[in-house]
Amino acid sequence: MKARIPALTLILIFMVAGAVTAGVPCAGTSDADCFGDGASGCNPSTNACVCPSGDVDVIQVSVTIRDCYANVLPGRTVDCYPTYNLDDFCFCPGVEYQQGTTDTFGQVCFFYDCFGGCAYIGFTVECEGIQLISNQMWVGSPDLDATCFVGIEDFAMFASAYGGPDDCCDYDCSGGNINLTDFAIFAAHYGHGCPE
Ligand SMILES: [Ca+2]
Numbered sequence: 001m002k003a004r005i006p007a008l009t010l011i012l013i014f015m016v017a018g019a020v021t022a023g024v025p026c027a028g029t030s031d032a033d034c035f036g037d038g039a040s041g042c043n044p045s046t047n048a049c050v051c052p053s054g055d056v057d058v059i060q061v062s063v064t065i066r067d068c069y070a071n072v073l074p075g076r077t078v079d080c081y082p083t084y085n086l087d088d089f090c091f092c093p094g095v096e097y098q099q100g101t102t103d104t105f106g107q108v109c110f111f112y113d114c115f116g117g118c119a120y121i122g123f124t125v126e127c128e129g130i131q132l133i134s135n136q137m138w139v140g141s142p143d144l145d146a147t148c149f150v151g152i153e154d155f156a157m158f159a160s161a162y163g164g165p166d167d168c169c170d171y172d173c174s175g176g177n178i179n180l181t182d183f184a185i186f187a188a189h190y191g192h193g194c195p196e
């Protein structure tokens, strides 16, 4: 009989803990993943090319909020913002910090299209006190100096990279090779800035 008391105590603790945590977002069972849409021809799970005008790849941050019992949680407010290398990017107004609400599947998506710069990007997602960090992916852009405008300074940077291996100017993700294909893409975005 004595041996059963600790077991019963454990069950009671488990039930109380369950009552506390059910319906509460749990970092261990929730997900935040980022990926591109492949419009540039780059591998959407690892690489993207973006323009401040938003007319190349769109990076999606896909979030699912669950409690510690893996039940999805609808109707929860979620905040999302980029986390790494912020000095290497320029985000158009309204793009950097976003907020959304989970749907009936506990999911919410955030879209990052209008920005420039070149570096690894990753995202932080917050929901009711929990924090999730997404995977990282490489981003290149014709806005090489991260001013949210593709101008003459960017052209100078592109020109100096031309002909050599460069990860920022390899817009078609051809293994770092910078050639006429990349120049044509750069030229197509010259003069682009944030949407009015
Ligand atoms: Ca620029």
Ligand SMILES: [Ca+2]
Pocket: 169, 170, 171, 172, 173, 174, 175, 176, 177, 178, 179, 181, 182
């Ligand atoms: Ca290339």
